[in-house]
Amino acid sequence: MEIKKIMVLGAGQMGGGIAQVAAQAGYPVVLRDIKDEFVQRGMKTIEKNLQRNVEKGRLSAEEMAAVLGRIAPTLSLEDGRDVDLVIEAVIEDVSLKREIFTALDTICPPQAILASNTSSVPITQIAAVTRRPEKVIGMHFMNPVPVMKLVEVIRGIATSDETYRVIEELSRKLDKVPVEVNDFPGFVSNRVLLPMINEAVYCLMEGVGTAEGIDTVMRLGMNHPMGPLALADLIGLDTCLAIMEVLYDGFKDSKYRPCPLLRKYVTAGWLGRKTGRGFYVYET
Numbered sequence: 026m027e028i029k030k031i032m033v034l035g036a037g038q039m040g041g042g043i044a045q046v047a048a049q050a051g052y053p054v055v056l057r058d059i060k061d062e063f064v065q066r067g068m069k070t071i072e073k074n075l076q077r078n079v080e081k082g083r084l085s086a087e088e089m090a091a092v093l094g095r096i097a098p099t100l101s102l103e104d105g106r107d108v109d110l111v112i113e114a115v116i117e118d119v120s121l122k123r124e125i126f127t128a129l130d131t132i133c134p135p136q137a138i139l140a141s142n143t144s145s146v147p148i149t150q151i152a153a154v155t156r157r158p159e160k161v162i163g164m165h166f167m168n169p170v171p172v173m174k175l176v177e178v179i180r181g182i183a184t185s186d187e188t189y190r191v192i193e194e195l196s197r198k199l200d201k202v203p204v205e206v207n208d209f210p211g212f213v214s215n216r217v218l219l220p221m222i223n224e225a226v227y228c229l230m231e232g233v234g235t236a237e238g239i240d241t242v243m244r245l246g247m248n249h250p251m252g253p254l255a256l257a258d259l260i261g262l263d264t265c266l267a268i269m270e271v272l273y274d275g276f277k278d279s280k281y282r283p284c285p286l287l288r289k290y291v292t293a294g295w296l297g298r299k300t301g302r303g304f305y306v307y308e309t
Contacts, residue, residue: 040067113125165178
């Protein structure tokens with residue numbers, strides 16, 4: 026099977042980035058979200074990213090125009106009726122993902138592959154609502170998508186070898202490095218990363234150090250490019266909490282219990298960079 030046209034669901038930070046790299050690789054892309062303001066914001070972010078590349082001499086103005094011309098914004102799931110691949114990149118809500126995949130299974134052509142950019146939800150759980158579980162797979166991109174090379178490619182229990190092969194090949198065409206990962210909550214990346222972030226939040230809550238101090242220890246002592254609390258702000262504290270909830274629910278192990286301070290910040294609406302406040306304060 027050859028992928029010729031792609032639909033991306035969700036025009037936010039991740040979905041917009043996925044649409045951008047797919048269009049840059051030459052694929053026609055349908056970018057769908059539930060509100061026009063979300064789609065337009067996503068398109069403006071893509072345009073800004075591409076313009077930055079033009080200014081740095083990495084892209085010509087003509088190439089930028091061609092990339093933007095390959096992205097068709099929409100509010101309708103029905104526009105997935107002629108695509109070969111859908112990459113879902115909505116919020117980490119299991120019920121919402123299952124609802125979307127149920128609809129996609131009816132709308133998309135029988136040969137279409139349905140992929141999820143979920144960062145923690147088991148692919149088998151999503152695939153179970155479709156009549157094509159062999160064509161459901163995980164494509165977990167890293168943030169920011171245009172910069173980061175890794176894609177975790179996650180097989181559900183029923184994912185076929187052919188589906189995996191097609192997605193592995195596509196990932197390389199998108200200039201990414203695919204790594205095969207089996208279907209467990211959090212996969213590899215977030216099963217390792219999020220408990221570290223969660224423990225950093227515990228350190229802050231318990232007064233072991235300030236946010237700046239904790240991040241400095243991890244940057245200078247462990248050679249991390251970004252401290253865990255600053256990284257949590259970049260990811261979004263609501264997303265961090267959702268992933269910890271999936272890990273805690275999936276493994277029933279107390280080591281994955283979300284820190285109460287993380288939960289409190291999310292309740293307060295302090296979600297990180299996207300709201301102007303998280304563990305740090307940002308200019309909005």
